[in-house]
Amino acid sequence: MAAPVALNTTKRKFHKLLDNLTANKSQTSLVSVRDDPDGSTGSLTTAPAEPPPKRSRLSDLSMERPPSAAGGRARPLSRDSLLPRNSPERPGSVRLVGPQAGEGPSTPRKTPNYAPYSHDQFLARLKTFADVRLWSTKPDRIGEVEWAKQGWICEGWNTVACKGGCEQRVVVILRPKRKDKDGKEIDNSEDMSMEVEDELVNRYSDIIVTGHTEHCLWRKAGCKRDIYHIPIARRDRCEQDLFRRFQSLIAIEAHLPPPESITYPGEPPETISTFLPASFFAIADVSETQAIPDGIASSSPPNTIALAFALFGWSGVRQEGLNLIVCDHCFQRVGLWLYTKERIQQISLKVDVEESHLRLNLLEAHREHCPWKNPESQHNPVDGQLANTPAWKTLQYILGASKRKSPTLGQSLTSQKSPVHHPQVDKTDKITDTWKRLKSRLKSTTSKRTSNIGS
Known part of the structure; x- marks a missing residue:
């Protein structure tokens, strides 16, 4: 029975040492414990020899865990691990990120490459076609607007690319190159005097979609028809x-x-x-x-x-x-x-x-x-007063609509002076007049009957 007593004594001494360290009652470092050959703590503390507070059995079991449970090696004790959990000097288990941690403002989230709803990204792609040194005039069906709606940008001379997506590239060749006075073809040129064949236009119209790879989202769906719309209705x-x-x-x-x-x-x-x-x-x-x-x-x-x-x-x-x-x-x-x-x-x-x-x-x-x-x-709403109206007319109408007596599109843009008839209003007026005549006749009949009864 001597061995268990010695073990319990050693455990109590170790727990007492931990209590002294956390309570800052002793200035002794862990180096002194490591250098003591017999594990005695008599020279490390000046606290009175009083019985330490009882520890739970779970705490004792955790101290008696064999080294194999920690991967075959005992974990070294550090000063931070011995500090109380609520101590400001002990690093928390949850790491704060963002401005509270002093790391500065977070980086704004980047818009994904596939954003067919984004008006700004559509305009950014369309802008790459604006340089006449890179993109020549094309028929409307295969013009820069159609390519930009399907996720393409202009990367080189008449060359489009799905940048940031499937990385496919298409060279759009509609006409042969122009030639110089010696009969040699001029690079990055196009003979605009040549007519474009309809079959070639049809082929490139399909490639606007099928030019993307099978897994590319731009192949599945492009921008909506009204993506080019300028929001000036407010x-x-x-x-x-x-x-x-x-x-x-x-x-x-x-x-x-x-x-x-x-x-x-x-x-x-x-x-x-x-x-x-x-x-x-x-x-x-x-x-x-x-x-x-x-x-x-x-x-x-x-x-x-x-x-x-x-x-x-x-x-x-x-x-x-x-x-x-x-x-x-x-x-x-x-x-x-x-x-x-x-x-x-x-x-x-x-x-x-x-x-x-x-x-x-x-x-x-x-x-x-x-x-x-x-x-x-x-592409103004087709069921509104501004249907089939370009942006310049839309803007002038919006600015003058609240100032004009008759805010209809035809009168505001063409200054028509002829009156505008509304069939629905005319029909309502006729019903009202009929009802008035009926009430008048009914009132007249009632008055006659009342006079006859009185006589």
Whole structure:
């Protein structure tokens, strides 16, 4: 029975040592315990020899676990493992991540490659086709819009790729290369004088879908038909976007063409300006996300030239010393130096063309597929008043709808003065008149009967 007594004594001494360490009653380190040959703790503590608190049997069993349970080797004890669980010095079992852990703000989640619902990603893919040095004009069925809707980008000369997806590539060759004066083919060129065969167009129309691999999600479904739609149905939203474009044009105001050098359809900008708040033309620095403030009177007449450009979707930029107007949807770029009054006069005399034919048409300058110009690309709801209407007409209607007496599309855009008849209203009026006559007749009959009874 001597062995069990010695074992229990040793266990009590060990637990006493742990209590002293956690209570900070002794400054003795674990090195002293390791160097003591007989395991005695008499020289390590100055606490009175009182019986230690009883330990549970589960604690004793955990201390008696053989080394084999820990993978054949006993786990070394560390200072952190001996600290109390609620001690601030002991590392927690749950690691905090994010700003609370001092790691800075988390990285925003990246949009996946397959996002047919994303309008921004569609425009980003479409922008890769804007460079005329990489992509030549194609029929509408296999134009850049159709490729971008199905997940393709332009990676090289008439070469599309499913970047980030199945990584397939397709070279779109519709016409032979142009030749130089020596009869040699010119690289990265295309003979635009040659007609495109319908069978070839049909073939590439199928490849827009089947060019992806079998497992690629872009092969299963592309973007919806209305992905190109410009959301300007809300007046506050369209005013903010118009204001952003207007301010970018004011920044290059000195380089904008004069009124006689531009042309455009629809309402004149002077009329549209009366539908806008006065502060629209007075505030110079407003963030894109801010609403246009009210109550600030305009100190100068509105710049109708800049407003005309903004009404047709154009923004002003200055790149490498050149002043340009750009469209954020079809990515067309137009150099303003080509439409100065002097330039138009020179070209008119040189080619013997009237100056009116050389003016900058703010609508026709867009690419054919641009929603500012193309009603199919804009794809307004087919059951609404703005059905089959391009974006420029939609914008003018939205800005003037709340100011006009009769906010119907036909009257707001064509200024029709003839009255509009509504069959449903006419039918309701007839029923009302019939009911009034019936009530009058019934009242008359009742009065006669009452008089006869009284007599």
